[in-house]
Amino acid sequence: MNTKSIAVTAGVVALFSSSAMAELPNYNYLEIAISGGDVEGTELPDSRIDIGGYDIEGSLVVSDSILLQAAVTGLEEDISGPDLEIDTFEISIGTIKEVGENTTFDLSFQYRDDEAELEGFGKVDFDGPVLLIGLRSNVTDSLEVYGRLGYLLGNYEGGTSTDLGLVWNFSDAFAATFSYEVTDVDDDDLEYQVDQWQLGARWNF
Numbered sequence: 001m002n003t004k005s006i007a008v009t010a011g012v013v014a015l016f017s018s019s020a021m022a023e024l025p026n027y028n029y030l031e032i033a034i035s036g037g038d039v040e041g042t043e044l045p046d047s048r049i050d051i052g053g054y055d056i057e058g059s060l061v062v063s064d065s066i067l068l069q070a071a072v073t074g075l076e077e078d079i080s081g082p083d084l085e086i087d088t089f090e091i092s093i094g095t096i097k098e099v100g101e102n103t104t105f106d107l108s109f110q111y112r113d114d115e116a117e118l119e120g121f122g123k124v125d126f127d128g129p130v131l132l133i134g135l136r137s138n139v140t141d142s143l144e145v146y147g148r149l150g151y152l153l154g155n156y157e158g159g160t161s162t163d164l165g166l167v168w169n170f171s172d173a174f175a176a177t178f179s180y181e182v183t184d185v186d187d188d189d190l191e192y193q194v195d196q197w198q199l200g201a202r203w204n205f
Contacts, residue, residue, distance in 0.1 A: 022102040022138035025146070025167075026204050027067060031057045031177060033200025035075060039086065041192035044118065049084055051075045055198050067094040067106055075196070082119040086194070089113045092132060103137040112152065116192075124190060128154010130161075142169045152185065159185035167202065175202040 033055040038048050053075035060068045070091045077084035094108025110130040117123040134148035143166065150161035165179030177200040184193045 022141050024098065024102060025104055025136040025138055025144050026169075027059050027061045027096065027104075027106075029059050029175075029202050029204045031055075031059075031200050031202040033057075033177065033179075033198040035073065035196050035198045037075075037194065037196030039075075039084070039192060039194045042190055044084075044192075049077050051077055051084065051086065051194075051196070053086075055200065061096065065096050067096050067108060068092070069094075069108065069110075075194075082121070084116070084118050086114065086116045088115075090130075092130075094132065099135075100137070102139075103135070106132075106134045106136070108132040108134070110150070112156075126152075126154070126156050126159075126185060128152065128156050130156075143167070144169065152183075156185050159183065165198075169204070173204055175204060176200070177202050 034052070035055050036050075036052045038050050040048050053073065055071060055073045057071040058069065062068060071088070072090075073086075073088040075086040090110055090112045092108040092110035094106055096104050096106045099105045108131075110132055111127075112130045113125070113127040115123065115125050130153065131151045132148060133150075134146060136144060136146040138144045146165050146167070148163040150163075152159035152161065161181065161183045163179055163181040165177060167175050167177050169175040177198070179198045180196075181198070182193065182195050185191065
């Protein structure tokens with residue numbers, strides 16, 4: 001399901017990039033977003049728990065093609081029930097390649113750490129390397145679409161993440177963003193899936 005989603009996005013990006021005459025996407029930015037969604041897992045007291053929180057992400061290009069990125073996310077249960085907290089830290093290094101007049105492909109190697117604590121049930125910790133593949137395209141002068149697929153290693157046991165989004169650049173310096181991300185982990189002892197949307201503001205520099 002995740003692979004099909006990003007394949008569809010890639011096709012849409014390719015279709016637009018063949019006809020649009022916008023500039024390349026900007027990888028230098030700082031973004032702050034609010035998040036919402038739900039988490040499902042084998043060790044949870046309920047089959048699905050609603051969550052909400054924040055995301056802070058930074059991205060920087062060095063020497064025209066070296067991509068550095070970092071993000072911190074905090075999610076917690078926002079309805080009645082036991083307190084659930086999920087904290088995620090990500091840092092990555094990668095490279096960018098132009099694949100069209102307004103489209104870029106990026107490949108990154110990331111370190112990711114997820115800590116989840118459920119009141120009365122204890123804490124679980126996942127961490128390890130992640131291989132990320134992304135495609136971004138400015139379909140117009142102000143609208144960008146992107147898709148990103150991650151393969152999670154380490155004690156994620158081959159989990160996956162899919163991130164699809166839109167960026168509306170209403171000026172050279174500022175943009176509004178919307179994304180939908182699914183993280184799916186399935187190991188021998190624990191399975192969980194986090195579905196979340198993010199609505200953010202971005203400062204381009």
